[in-house]
Amino acid sequence: MKLVHDPIHGHIELDDFAVRLVDTPEFQRLRRITQLGLAFLAYPSARHTRFEHSLGTFHLARKIAGYNPEVDEGAVYAALLHDLGHYPFSHTLEGIYGRHEENTKWFIRHGEIGDVVRERYSIEEFLKLLKHPLVSGDIDADRMDYLVRDAYYTGVAYGLVDLDRLVRNLAWDGERLVIGEKGVMAAQSLLLARSMMYPTVYQHHVSKIASVMLVEAVKLEGIPFKEIRTMDEVDLVARLRRSERAEVRELIEAIDSRRLYKRVLYTDKDPGEKAVDELKRELEAEFGHLVLVDYPPKPKFEEKNAFVLVGGELKRLSEVSPLVRSLVELKDTHWRWGVYARADVVERVEKFIGLFVP
């Protein structure tokens, strides 16, 4: 057994099997994958990584399972490995390479870490556990850890959640984690915290602009999937710095020096995907990598999988809590799309855009 110091949970206990999973190159790679991608350009102290978050998720999963002995123990280790497949800068590059979940599976199937898993579990059975409600629901160990951790590291005041109360009030009914009546407030505060972290941190415009710039650099560099999938941030940044293409070097240098593109357009008015695509093409033809368009998918706050047991009856959390219900309404509130340009072409772009967008 090993104890790891953690500012969020105090001490995290790792049993021998967990230690052996952690002591693999695949898991250690997570130390070099920033939890919040480029958010540190807006919140300088947000330098925490998927490594600590994975340990924290494991810790909470272990505690929830401690109150629910019928939960499959494998799900607790799945919680530890759930983020193994993240690309450099976490979600930033998923638009290019697809979601990280498949890559997590690939690592477990083909990496040294898979050999450790195999000692106890069949790989295919284990992979199914990555979807276990313990780590993949609306109220799960993953979300509990990252909200509190992200708030701690950014210094933002929205992530205080009574984790202990929540953990004590989650009951496994064979299929899902059901929130007990005494946990409703804590669960609600978790979802509220998430809804406030969303615009404040996760969608901070500085982080968005830097991300679009990075995405462009990676696209221009043309890094194939089979290379990116095992890279860490050192690999990626070094590769971009050494690129043969001047535009790529210029983009990564601008990110490194925080000389970010400026907003030319930033709006919640949605002209539709087709119109935006066309604008994108026009801008690219005219300005190349000097102008970037960010047209993100709409955020989802469906929260449809949080169930509560009130007076013996199973209900959706949103039925019981008007605040959670209003989160659905909130869904689109913070959505924006934008056009960003290098400082010296902003004016030209403004004119150019004037012709296209009403």
Next chain:
Amino acid sequence: MKLVHDPIHGHIELDDFAVRLVDTPEFQRLRRITQLGLAFLAYPSARHTRFEHSLGTFHLARKIAGYNPEVDEGAVYAALLHDLGHYPFSHTLEGIYGRHEENTKWFIRHGEIGDVVRERYSIEEFLKLLKHPLVSGDIDADRMDYLVRDAYYTGVAYGLVDLDRLVRNLAWDGERLVIGEKGVMAAQSLLLARSMMYPTVYQHHVSKIASVMLVEAVKLEGIPFKEIRTMDEVDLVARLRRSERAEVRELIEAIDSRRLYKRVLYTDKDPGEKAVDELKRELEAEFGHLVLVDYPPKPKFEEKNAFVLVGGELKRLSEVSPLVRSLVELKDTHWRWGVYARADVVERVEKFIGLFVP
């Protein structure tokens, strides 16, 4: 200048005039008025008093005024004195004696503290400042202090608010404190915190039952207004313990020993005031002080006085924030009325009530 240690704000600076206001018997009396009344029977550590809260409110008011030099300086001292008139156990006895605000004015008019006020202000001008938005709005120094403080002392996780960000983003427009765009999230989180503290702490059923028992004891003792208005908690409790009426002594002893009445009825179905009044009379006739009815007013979360400046336009916070809007809906969610009885008569009361309430 004097520095006071405070766990919420670090150090509170008191200028000489503030020191002289604090150094009066009327202000020192607040050390013996518990901030949350009998809530310590549910949250043992909630022993903080109106004294610390008043200093904290002053501190925040001073900071807000620091960013808004046009705010009348008297309002900052009014913030210090705004809770002067509280009766023992804060809001608990307001149902009998009326709201504390009038008593605050009475103290300032007639107490030693009024002599200090008079050195700088006309009393009547000063009394008007007790309604100043700095201390009497939806987003004000009073509320900012008590939410964070109550959360700190109860240990409940719902009161974390980014006070610094909020304070920096309140602008005085000559009439009210307007929230700047960068303060919207912090303001919203303040109101959400309040809405979660409400059922969890402020309306905790243990605290409610103990309060109804205290109210009954005070009524039976028949303490006149001119006596209660200057009492502190020592005076009141000692008086009830020494009462000539056995029922009064029994009630205060039960509170002291936390042998509280049990819930016979606790429901959100509202039969209307008339029906409840009749039941009350019937129960009193049959059981006397052994059965108590608590039929509280519906809580208000109108939040209609919080204004935001968004893109140069003044809007209500509730227009801008769907979450705040949903707080209005929430209004009735946590309302309950109840019938409570001494443990040994519960069964009899249940039968008795069966005849009256459908």
Next chain:
Amino acid sequence: MKLVHDPIHGHIELDDFAVRLVDTPEFQRLRRITQLGLAFLAYPSARHTRFEHSLGTFHLARKIAGYNPEVDEGAVYAALLHDLGHYPFSHTLEGIYGRHEENTKWFIRHGEIGDVVRERYSIEEFLKLLKHPLVSGDIDADRMDYLVRDAYYTGVAYGLVDLDRLVRNLAWDGERLVIGEKGVMAAQSLLLARSMMYPTVYQHHVSKIASVMLVEAVKLEGIPFKEIRTMDEVDLVARLRRSERAEVRELIEAIDSRRLYKRVLYTDKDPGEKAVDELKRELEAEFGHLVLVDYPPKPKFEEKNAFVLVGGELKRLSEVSPLVRSLVELKDTHWRWGVYARADVVERVEKFIGLFVP
């Protein structure tokens, strides 16, 4: 099982037996015994009571015993009751009535709480457990709780101790709790925290002066031991306010209004007990209750009972830690005795004292 919210430990679990001990008038009385006596006159927020501290001590004792199953379970309940006998304002009146430990025993022998104890333990066996190292050593659950708690409530920054690390590294060797090598730093920081809390909080001069005044009032009132032993703070303060002796009423009113005596003499030069006693008599003859002398015993930081297991060898913590060793040296550093007088006689007293003290 019952959960109590606590800002220091999160949730405190009370098993059924603990609940029944807590639900007695003797234990509930602790809610009205301030943990730090009159320290709230210096640190307004220090309003916590022996009640919360007793629950916290129980919680830590339970955790330590959890890692050491050979510890007598009775000692964990003894931890809960160890402070039962405190007089109003905790240690303040021990100079008159003797240490509270005897009174704790008396309550357990004669109170309703004793009946609960008897269901599981022989009273005399149980009373011995009040001296168990779990609650009565240099590194024990009592001290761990009060240091962290007192720091939290005063807002002073010296009480942060890694309780979790300490608790995990205490091993019962059949006779004492021995600190493991990995707990040395945490144990050292506990003793350092104590040494810094001592002058800053526990011996704060404001608290000292108020205490001497209260002691004088109680002496003048002549409250017999058999009365004080069951009083809470309401009883005591109410009694002093109603005293037939004007001096007593004057003293309690001065404490209530924080109109404290002023320092005439405050020195670390010790003329010896005899000389001080003589001065005391002279001053009393001349000034009565208007001048008070405080000649406290020297503080002890012997720390001789903290043992560490280093490399398989049992050593005193002070052997291993030069910092702890230097705490012994510190012993007298903060000791002071003083003469305090009502503001209006200060000058006269200064002259008078000039004749006696060189």
Next chain:
Amino acid sequence: MKLVHDPIHGHIELDDFAVRLVDTPEFQRLRRITQLGLAFLAYPSARHTRFEHSLGTFHLARKIAGYNPEVDEGAVYAALLHDLGHYPFSHTLEGIYGRHEENTKWFIRHGEIGDVVRERYSIEEFLKLLKHPLVSGDIDADRMDYLVRDAYYTGVAYGLVDLDRLVRNLAWDGERLVIGEKGVMAAQSLLLARSMMYPTVYQHHVSKIASVMLVEAVKLEGIPFKEIRTMDEVDLVARLRRSERAEVRELIEAIDSRRLYKRVLYTDKDPGEKAVDELKRELEAEFGHLVLVDYPPKPKFEEKNAFVLVGGELKRLSEVSPLVRSLVELKDTHWRWGVYARADVVERVEKFIGLFVP
């Protein structure tokens, strides 16, 4: 003016000049220099960088200067830039390349940041301010920030210091920052915190072993000073990964995967530099990079530059505080030197060493 969120200080205000200093490639490079080097291998969450620490130091320097208007304003900006010259992984490589201070000067003389400095200051005058007591004393803004910050990020409980009290009680006497009487406890607790962070975090053996391995890799790679001085951690790690020497690639891979060398010898017995050097040579001849010797300089806790004003007299803090005095004694307590070897050669090395070391 710009506000930066910071978990330690809340919001850090940057004036326009500070913003322009921060917005240079040289300052932004600090985002990629970990504050605690390889300590994250022991404390996974210690991922904070010199960037945040520099902002925090500036913030505290600004506050101290706010209470002391005679302090040269340039010293506040010097505080911002004091760590500019750190090499990758902070102090780790100073044994090879010398202390970072000279490199800080070089950046200011030759970098884009120097151009900003020159707008207000003569470079040579400004460079002298890097030694200003505000940022280079025993009690200075640098140390205040890093202790509290390092504790926050590691989650270790020894770094709580009452910064506000300390800041308020530092008085500039024209030559140094003198601690006022009311700041003595806070200053003492800062030095104590440092002495506890030292063995627990700064000299953690895991961090030491990884550091020796990195030093060896850098030596083998033979990176010239003029290259390392401008590198960030991406540059360095990428360079080592791409090395033509297999030993270098092996070492960095071992660090990346946390497959660290094992302790063969770890002792506080000092055979003297000469003997150790000889051993080093013998080991190198026999085992090459597979065995590494770490023989660090003895730590210094002289604390001779902390002055206190007590009763109008200037004294050394160590005269006033026996605890601080005992820190000098502590000096050697935690010193150790060690021999570390790759797991597979440990046994052979143990035999080999047996011949040399008694």
